[in-house]
Amino acid sequence: MRYFGAIFLTLFVTGVATANTAQPNSEQTVVLISIDGFRHDYIELHGAPNIAKIAQQGIRAEGLIPVYPSKTFPNHLSIVTGQYPSNHGIVDNNFYDTERKQHYKMGDGVQDSTWLTTLPIWNLAEFQGVKAATFFWPESEARINGRTASYYYKYSTPTPNRQRIDQIVQWLKLPKAARPRLVTGYFSVVDTMGHRFGPEAPQVGKAVQHVDQLIGELWQRLQTEVDEPVNLILVSDHGMSQIKAEAMIDYSAFNIDEQLFEVVNGATRLMIYAHESTTTEQINVLKQRLQAAKNGQYWLETEAQLAQLGVTETARKPAIILGTKAPAIFTSRPPEKRKDGGTHGYHSNRDMDGIFIAAGPAIKAKAPLQRFSNIHIYPFMAQLLGLELLSPIDGDAKVLAPLLKQD
Structure with a gap:
């Protein structure tokens, strides 16, 4: 784990977002968890009772629409920037830049952050005095705009999934001056099994149930071990289709x-x-x-x-x-x-839809929510955290603003 103190950085922006952020009712914390490749219907198809219970206590969208292409890195960056890939810079998992005359492959931003032309939510928070922590998220190790989150881990696939849950809870139990109010987490196992065996395979079911157990444990520990109000947001970057x-x-x-x-x-x-x-x-x-x-x-x-x-x-x-x-x-x-197996990256369709579930003290329970594009999550999180948007985005705060409780 790395820790970086505050870095003073002047932001030069070309415009401002059209939607203003609303101040939350009280100081809130957001835990954003991505379950890579978790299709919108996996809760019922493979049995995820803990995630279903969290959805019942909060809100669940009919589906989360990925940006084009429905690949892992472009969509994870769109979720945390509110921008289309052409604007945040990561236009596919692998691509070519005709001006640089260079190929990008997943994670290259760690060594060269100039691949990213954006302001992720953890930087938005840090620049406004809110500490952030990332236990894996694509490109979360990159020093974008000169810095990282206060706490982050270098990505390592073998890292035990339970360790991720333990660390998130430990971060949230730190003294107030050191405690992050934005935390991200990431699980890849559902996507891995989906690619290998196809979306309806029993191996995918086992992966879904494994992550469901961990998410259930996290939700329980947030209620019993953490003193501060925590809002949990569960997302996935895309779904999965069968290939032949x-x-x-x-x-x-x-x-x-x-x-x-x-x-x-x-x-x-x-x-x-x-x-x-x-x-x-x-x-x-x-x-x-x-x-x-x-x-x-x-x-x-x-x-x-x-x-x-x-x-x-x-x-x-x-x-x-x-x-x-x-x-x-x-x-x-x-x-x-x-x-045969499974993959994603196709044009938006129901097989490509991911999940969006949110629950917590600042979230309205049981609010109806149709499927929507993942570019709208960024301004929603900014509202929850009481942050001002500092750069232009493609998402619109008005889309999810009705989900927030008002005074």
């Missing part, structure tokens, strides 16, 4: 000229970046060839569709994006090495 080996698309058969293009396979989408010397005519020729060969297996994303999904012109936007739907993915593996 027989439906996989061999993109090596496209014979894309590597002298002209950089290709990054995102499984559910193929990203084709033009090199600096590649002409518009050469891009159009490739588009026409791919269009003619698609045979119902994939499609070429249009500019209009990408704009609707929040994709804007940056050096990380591919010249051509091929999209597909479950049970297909793009692959270069030979047929004998392809396996």
